[in-house]
Amino acid sequence: MDDVAIVGVGQSKFSRKCGITIKELIFEAFREAMEGLDITNADIDSSIICSSLYDSQRSAEGPIAEYLGLNPQPTFLVENACAASSTGLRTAWAFIKSGLYNIVTIIGIEKMSGQSSREVAEMMGRAYDVTWESSFGLTMPGGYAMHAQAHMAEYGTTEEQLAKVRVKNSYYSVKNKKAAFQKALTLQEVLESMPVSSPLKMLDCCANADGASCMILAGKDTAKKITKAPVWIAGLGSGSNTGIGRRDSFTSFICAKKAAAEAYKMAGVGPDDIDVAEVHDCFTIAEIIACEDLGFAKPGEGPRLVEEKGTYLEGKIPVNLDGGLLCKGHPVGATGGSQLRTIVKQLRGEGGEIQVKDAKIGLAHNIGGIGHYANVTILRR
């Protein structure tokens, strides 16, 4: 299935407040993705902008395509909560695989600093069902806290184990200059941070951020011509979930399990074949559930995996070596592209201090909402 490759990846610095426009922020990511490619803007057949538009600009695809010099090629926006840019990747893959387009760019963007924290929380709340969920006060930390409580009740997971996810990710974040937070944290610091929604504390939660990501995809023959380091899209999987009120389980996400099964099947590999992974750690509990949903650990054994350092660089399955959402910050629409950029760099051998030795197969797991949407993407060098 190696018919479509990622030929370029880029990311802006993620930060709590960028102080520039979304167009300028995107240009940082686009420029990096275009570096070294033997193409011009006119060769890009379509752009796909991925965002939940927390900024004041609506229909941002038009102004963005114009700013990047991508007219008159088609452009449109994909929204899928926090999973937007991996959904954009799947869409671009289909455009190329179908033969309609040859080169497509996927741009993830979110600028959340233009709104107050209260406004962002309100806008984010309206991403769940406004009749049955957000109107009763459901928030993102609240939803994940319910999953943490369920995991603790069913498997005896502890707050210390949750905190160890943040300790790991913060340990690696100091090596990522594009992360919003680059400070190694101690277990004590995480455990003593301000309560948010029990058992989750401030440092169990990722932060809203400003940031952009960019991927450029090309069909097989073109990919081989325009770059020396194509990374192939080997597996794609995707699923959705009902709202919180109608779920049977709070210790896993059915959409992620469906997505993982599809991606593994398409790529012809299993969890043990994955050399390096990025998973959606919007909260510490989310990384633990992700490791279980992906088959890196059996149900209930996710906490032990991080505790025994199985998800560290030297472990059996290194996870979130770029600091994850917890330390990079989480600019909603840009996150999936940032995860995939990290995997692409690993497979190209450009991981630097966090390089997994001889990484051949990588995986990115991107969740939208409180497990409402999931995409799993498997890449191969």
Place this chain on the structure above:
Amino acid sequence: MDDVAIVGVGQSKFSRKCGITIKELIFEAFREAMEGLDITNADIDSSIICSSLYDSQRSAEGPIAEYLGLNPQPTFLVENACAASSTGLRTAWAFIKSGLYNIVTIIGIEKMSGQSSREVAEMMGRAYDVTWESSFGLTMPGGYAMHAQAHMAEYGTTEEQLAKVRVKNSYYSVKNKKAAFQKALTLQEVLESMPVSSPLKMLDCCANADGASCMILAGKDTAKKITKAPVWIAGLGSGSNTGIGRRDSFTSFICAKKAAAEAYKMAGVGPDDIDVAEVHDCFTIAEIIACEDLGFAKPGEGPRLVEEKGTYLEGKIPVNLDGGLLCKGHPVGATGGSQLRTIVKQLRGEGGEIQVKDAKIGLAHNIGGIGHYANVTILRR
């Protein structure tokens, strides 16, 4: 290229104020699209929601997929201003043609009555560049009025000629029970309606509306199995344009000309082969420009085409026989799907009073913004 078919189409009643939720509105369209198909909801591999979300619900794909019983299949939202649902169609086509999915539903939705007219105008304004366009007061009627002025200056087009577009579309609207406005208007009524942005008057403009549309697409073999009346997607074209400030021409849209050229090429047909068309008449001038951009008339001769009744049912190229946006109302994200539904029904011979005799090839032309985005779709029975 007849590899993907539209197997089902549906539309809710379009109205100024629906009084129901977006989920209920969508169900009207989805139910009609599913009628007579030999499938269940579980056979639909993915849903694509197309909307600019004027409603309070953000990330509407989740609540909608749940309401329609489409979990755990993937769902996401496509935004492309007024061109969203034809962009959704192109995306679904690619998913099926690529082999990733077999059956996909595209749902267009907009509920604009939940906001005041002032709020809608403000939200719509933010769809153009917030730095360079909307901040200086550009509105949708203002932008199209500039194009009307340019057409009048360059070709001598008259206000009477513009009004004749509305007279035609209103004449046919009385046959469309799903249109918001079903009243035949006289030339005098249009010309004497309230000035909005010179030369455009109230009845030269379409109205915001509440409405939903739905299409169901399937791959070749499946399509032949599940319906007796597949309509094939023969041609797809798409383009974008810069903002108003950087355009060379105000008498045509380059994005629409690019989209038309691509769609004709892919389908292997030309303007003279089209038996019936739906074009994006958000304003009377827009239908005239569309007819020229599509090659139904030479540049500057669009006004004469409608004047000589060439776009009437008995004319050389019947256009907007369902009343068009001008009479149906324009629920942004739903409009493209409504246009395609009309073409599908024509090609199935289900046009009723507006049936074009022996229609074999139909075309839908869907614009987003003030000519910012364009999709042209050619269907064949």
